[in-house]
Amino acid sequence: MAKLKTSELRLLIAFGILIIGLGSLIGYRMLTEKKDLAEQESIRLQGDISLYRSLLEERDLWDSRRNWLNRKLPLFTSPEVEAPKLEGIVNESARISGASIDTPRPIALKELGNDIVQIGLALGVSGTNDEIVRFLALLQDRDAFRRMETLNLKPDKKEPEVVRCELTLGQLYIRGDMPVVPVTESPDPATPVTASSAGTESTSPKLN
Numbered sequence: 722m723a724k725l726k727t728s729e730l731r732l733l734i735a736f737g738i739l740i741i742g743l744g745s746l747i748g749y750r751m752l753t754e755k756k757d758l759a760e761q762e763s764i765r766l767q768g769d770i771s772l773y774r775s776l777l778e779e780r781d782l783w784d785s786r787r788n789w790l791n792r793k794l795p796l797f798t799s800p801e802v803e804a805p806k807l808e809g810i811v812n813e814s815a816r817i818s819g820a821s822i823d824t825p826r827p828i829a830l831k832e833l834g835n836d837i838v839q840i841g842l843a844l845g846v847s848g849t850n851d852e853i854v855r856f857l858a859l860l861q862d863r864d865a866f867r868r869m870e871t872l873n874l875k876p877d878k879k880e881p882e883v884v885r886c887e888l889t890l891g892q893l894y895i896r897g898d899m900p901v902v903p904v905t906e907s908p909d910p911a912t913p914v915t916a917s918s919a920g921t922e923s924t925s926p927k928l929n
Contacts, residue, residue, distance in 0.1 A: 787835075790895070794837065794866055797894030800830050803840050807892050811842060814859035820848035828889060836896040841870065846886040847877070853884045866893040 776783075797803065808825050815822045828841035846856060853874070860867055870889040877883040 790837075794893060794895035797838050797896050800827070800840055803892065803894065804842075807840060807842055807890070811844060811860070811890065814856050815846065817859060818848070818852050818856035820846050820852040820856040822846050828891075831891070833893070838894050838896060839891045840894070841889055841891040843889045844887075846888070847883055849882060850884050853886050857886075857888075860890060867891065868893070 804827050811822060811825055814820075823845040825842040825844040828843055831839040831841070833839055846853060848856065857869070857872075861869065868891050870891050871887070873887040875885055877885055
């Protein structure tokens with residue numbers, strides 16, 4: 722094997738240094754990326770830990786609220802039984818308010834989780850502004866677990882004094898007998914609950 726010339730030896734050494742440098746750079750970048758990913762994962766885990774600690778600290782409050790819902794939500798039987806009841810409430814609210822309604826159309830049963838279910842009706846309503854407002858107020862009575870999922874109001878083209886309303890109405894229920902969870906404190910769970918999301922076991926509009 723011929724002896725390398727000085728220039729060739731220097732070139733070989735430079736090439737070797739270059740290869741080592743590139744390898745080190747690639748390795749450094751890989752380590753940096755892994756470090757960044759590890760730091761991001763650490764931040765995410767710290768956030769999860771803080772959330773779980775917060776939930777544990779508020780466990781009694783949420784258990785109390787769940788117990789309140791279990792006591793107050795009307796008991797679900799079947800769509801065949803409950804849908805006519807809801808339709809009767811709609812018809813009675815229309816009669817009291819003076820509004821006119823189209824034939825309500827039933828909406829498929831919804832499973833909302835935690836044994837809470839919802840049946841619904843889609844309907845059209847027409848009347849004066851006062852009649853529509855009273856009709857909607859009766860449906861969203863503070864003592865009822867009913868909510869408006871969609872609501873569209875517009876004036877009639879031929880009779881501007883008449884308001885036409887398209888809405889979907891949902892009634893919430895609970896399945897079966899839910900167990901009461903023991904709590905160490907008794908905060909008032911009903912305070913943050915609003916008529917749009919919950920109410921009580923009443924299933925008919927107030928007549929007064």
